[in-house]
Amino acid sequence: xxxxxxxxxxxxxxxxxxxxxxxxxxxxxxxxxxxxxxxxxxxxxxxxxxxxxxxxxxxxxxxxxxxxxxxxxxxxxxxxxxxxxxxxxxxxxxxxxxxxxxxxxxxxxxxxxxxxxxxxxxxxxxxxxxxxxxxxxxxxxxxxxxxxxxxxxxxxxxxxxxxxxxxxxxxxxxxxxxxxxxxxxxxxxxxxxxxxxxxxxxxxxxxxxxxxxxxxxxxxxxxxxxxxxxxxxxxxxxxxxxxxxxxxxxxxxx
Amino acid sequence: xxxxxxxxxxxxxxxxxxxxxxxxxxxxxxxxxxxxxxxxxxxxxxxxxxxxxxxxxxxxxxxxxxxxxxxxxxxxxxxxxxxxxxxxxxxxxxxxxxxxxxxxxxxxxxxxxxxxxxxxxxxxxxxxxxxxxxxxxxxxxxxxxxxxxxxxxxxxxxxxxxxxxxxxxxxxxxxxxxxxxxxxxxxxxxxxxxxxxxxxxxxxxxxxxxxxxxxxxxxxxxxxxxxxxxxxxxxxxxxxxxxxxxxxxxx
Numbered sequence: 001x002x003x004x005x006x007x008x009x010x011x012x013x014x015x016x017x018x019x020x021x022x023x024x025x026x027x028x029x030x031x032x033x034x035x036x037x038x039x040x041x042x043x044x045x046x047x048x049x050x051x052x053x054x055x056x057x058x059x060x061x062x063x064x065x066x067x068x069x070x071x072x073x074x075x076x077x078x079x080x081x082x083x084x085x086x087x088x089x090x091x092x093x094x095x096x097x098x099x100x101x102x103x104x105x106x107x108x109x110x111x112x113x114x115x116x117x118x119x120x121x122x123x124x125x126x127x128x129x130x131x132x133x134x135x136x137x138x139x140x141x142x143x144x145x146x147x148x149x150x151x152x153x154x155x156x157x158x159x160x161x162x163x164x165x166x167x168x169x170x171x172x173x174x175x176x177x178x179x180x181x182x183x184x185x186x187x188x189x190x191x192x193x194x195x196x197x198x199x200x201x202x203x204x205x206x207x208x209x210x211x212x213x214x215x216x217x218x219x220x221x222x223x224x225x226x227x228x229x230x231x232x233x234x235x236x237x238x239x240x241x242x243x244x245x246x247x248x249x250x251x252x253x254x
Numbered sequence: 255x256x257x258x259x260x261x262x263x264x265x266x267x268x269x270x271x272x273x274x275x276x277x278x279x280x281x282x283x284x285x286x287x288x289x290x291x292x293x294x295x296x297x298x299x300x301x302x303x304x305x306x307x308x309x310x311x312x313x314x315x316x317x318x319x320x321x322x323x324x325x326x327x328x329x330x331x332x333x334x335x336x337x338x339x340x341x342x343x344x345x346x347x348x349x350x351x352x353x354x355x356x357x358x359x360x361x362x363x364x365x366x367x368x369x370x371x372x373x374x375x376x377x378x379x380x381x382x383x384x385x386x387x388x389x390x391x392x393x394x395x396x397x398x399x400x401x402x403x404x405x406x407x408x409x410x411x412x413x414x415x416x417x418x419x420x421x422x423x424x425x426x427x428x429x430x431x432x433x434x435x436x437x438x439x440x441x442x443x444x445x446x447x448x449x450x451x452x453x454x455x456x457x458x459x460x461x462x463x464x465x466x467x468x469x470x471x472x473x474x475x476x477x478x479x480x481x482x483x484x485x486x487x488x489x490x491x492x493x494x495x496x497x498x499x500x501x502x503x504x505x
Contacts, residue, residue, distance in 0.1 A: 064407055090409035101404035104503045105422050115408035118418065149502020160404075167408060 009076030032226035094164030154185025274467035290457030304379035309386025334384035393424030
């Protein structure tokens with residue numbers, strides 16, 4: 001509550017607001033002025049060809065990748081400042097990665113418990129109860145004591161989602177979370193994300209799953225070569241794409 | 255039983271003067287060896303512990319964002335890794351030892367605050383520690399950047415990431431190399447003889463200086479003790495390695 005009072009962010013304002021975000025890696029400019037808003041409870045999908053800057057964009061939101069110019073405000077709080085309160089930002093924003101990135105020396109349960117115990121300093125038994133509930137929620141009951149190496153890709157990814165949720169974030173970022181999975185296990189991860197979205201979690205997804213994007217997104221952004229080429233709600237986006245680049249991309253993928 | 259063994263070796267020394275196992279029948283010599291063994295164990299345990307601590311701290315400092323801290327650690331490693339431990343022992347005791355304060359327990363004799371045993375522990379710990387820093391650094395570099403990133407994105411601090419993610423994973427990778435280095439360290443403790451640390455080698459050399467016929471027997475004992483001592487260390491380390499093994503992770 002305090003954070004909200006301090007930042008004077010009111011939920012009718014965008015929960016994430018991007019304005020003219022620029023990012024270069026050396027001479028390569030990967031983001032050339034990206035602007036859009038995400039409202040609380042919205043699900044936003046970012047699609048586009050490989051190397052179009054989608055992942056970089058999403059990683060800028062929780063300051064995993066610093067950007068060069070422009071502004072990103074998360075719940076009214078500017079990310080692009082010299083002395084950013086990273087901890088406050090990361091409590092608000094959870095991220096799930098393509099390669100799961102679980103802690104291999106910790107069991108599924110320990111993976112989920114670690115950050116709330118260490119970072120939020122919450123009592124262990126409380127965290128454990130919540131972690132067990134989260135593991136049930138991602139349908140991994142019985143796998144609490146398994147190590148990541150003993151789980152399939154889809155199971156690991158669901159542990160990773162539970163691990164992020166354990167921090168009680170307001171916003172979840174999904175960076176191509178099904179890209180490394182077998183087709184059979186993609187579904188079980190998507191089911192989990194769908195449930196989250198249905199519960200009103202604000203989600204930003206970078207994805208290649210067009211069918212899924214069409215189903216759960218409130219808004220779709222198509223990026224290519226560092227700019228947003230086209231955007232719109234899924235109902236119109238897939239059928240009425242005007243830009244030739246978007247049409248070409250969609251024709252290759254759908 | 256004990257009496258008959260002592261009698262056998264006493265007789266052996268008379269019939270075969272090259273094989274005088276004096277420590278098996280002379281309680282005074284046996285006590286000297288006992289003291290030496292205790293000192294060797296003490297040196298080994300202390301140096302192993304301190305060198306591992308130095309390794310862990312040094313590897314952490316090497317990841318510092320301050321250039322001078324990294325340079326300092328690098329300088330330390332270069333110095334201790336590239337010079338012989340024997341010379342380090344001599345230097346620490348005879349050169350640095352001159353500048354350490356002394357105290358006088360009886361009002362007559364001035365005793366340095368750091369004894370020769372103290373210098374041996376310091377010198378050998380820093381010697382093996384330099385290698386341990388490099389060993390842990392290699393282990394830390396083997397941990398994928400993405401795993402660290404995940405911890406970072408969960409709001410963990412640099413110290414928490416080091417303590418709970420990097421170090422436990424790096425440690426597992428480092429264990430075989432650490433194993434080797436600690437074996438070397440235990441063997442290197444014999445070099446403390448040059449600053450008159452009364453460890454096992456020192457005591458055995460003293461014994462065969464007093465009883466020249468005991469030379470072969472003393473050397474045999476030296477080998478036996480080190481085979482057993484290092485054997486125990488290696489066994490302990492591999493048991494530890496097995497205990498730390500994560501199901502479904504690594505080799």
